[in-house]
Amino acid sequence: MSELTGRLSVFKTYKLYVGGKFPRSESGRVYEVTDSKGTWLANAPLASRKDARDAVVAARKAFAGWSGATAYNRGQILYRIAEMLEGRRDQFVAEVAAEGLSKAKATAQVDAAIDRWVWYAxxxxxxxxxxxxxxxxAGPYFNLSSPEPTGVVAVLAPQDSSFLGLVSVIAPAIVTGNTVVVAAAENAPLPALSLAEVLATSDLPGGVVNILSGRTAELAAPLAAHQDVNALDLAGADDALAKDLETAAADNLKRVLRPSAVNWTADPGTGRLLTFLETKTVWHPMGV
Structure with a gap:
């Protein structure tokens, strides 16, 4: 409460982001998010298995339109998101700094995340x-190969980089036409939930990115076993969880990107960009 005005602070209510909307968890559960010193920051929604399934439905519904958009149009939309991230730069710096980084380091992380979004665009x-x-x-044919998106990708966001790492796993998946269901970093979900607000007010169609907060293992299990999820990015899973998820994913031959040590500030290369693509090859007879 302000001593001068006597007014109460208005605390933010964080919500999930599914299908372009902001629902609360169907279970009504929340969990406390604290800063590096243990000070309460916010209550984040504790998403359930039902929320995960709803997010997959939304991602599948959005896939046809997003994958069918021109590559140029997808690039324009991602660039627009970067513009809006730049406008909310201070908010993201504050949320990243709450994880124990100095303001200078948090600013560097946010700037790198915005630049990376532009790079992927x-x-x-x-x-x-x-x-x-x-x-x-060998023959009178044209043989042409072209990349196509895999489909719905379930992404476990990195636990050690709540914003730069998050951008580094979302952007390469969606820029090529995939749609994603993202489980935010369990102990630091606020940058992901704030990113959802940016996505909702950009030109990105609802359902292309769906963001859930909660217990990573609880959300990952139904996503790995879901028959309508085509691929998994296990960046935020530990080795034991990753092994269990790979076993579940084998039932419908999901493409799986296993967790590995990543320096999120380094040049990302094209690895993640190419991981969730399939190659279509067409044969066509040459004209005489």
Missing amino acids: GWSDKVAQIAGGANPV
Whole structure:
């Protein structure tokens, strides 16, 4: 309460982001989010298995429209998101700094995350040149390969980089036409939940990105076993959890990107950009 005005502070109510909307968890549960000193910051929604299934439905519904958009249009939309992140830079710096970083280091992390979003946006209409092409064949045929998105990707956000790491796993998946269901970093979900507010007010269609907060293992299990999830990015899973999730994912042959030590501030390369792509090859007879 302010001593001068006598007014009470208005605390923010964080919500999930599913299908372009902001529902509370269907269970009504929340959990406390604290800073590096143990001070209460907010109550985050504790998403349930039902929330995870609802997010998959939303992602599948959005897939046809998003994957069918032109690469140029997807790049424009991602760039627009970067513009809006720049406008809310101070808010993200404060949320990242709450994890125990100095203001200077938090600012560097946020700036790197915005720059990375722009970097991935630029790949939208270029990735086909490095992942596809004309293949030499013995015969009077054109043989052309082109990349296509895998489908719905379940992403476990990194636990050690709540914003830069988060951007580094979401952007490469969606820029190529996939839709995603993201389990935010369990102990630091606020940057992900704030990112949802940016996505909702950008040109990104609802359902392309769906963000859940809660217990990573609790959310990961139904996503790994879900028959309508096509791929898993296990960046935020420990080795034991990753092994269990890979076993569950094998039932419908999901593509799985296992967790590994990553320096999120380094050049990301094209690894994640190409991981969730399939290659379609077309044969066509040459004209006489």
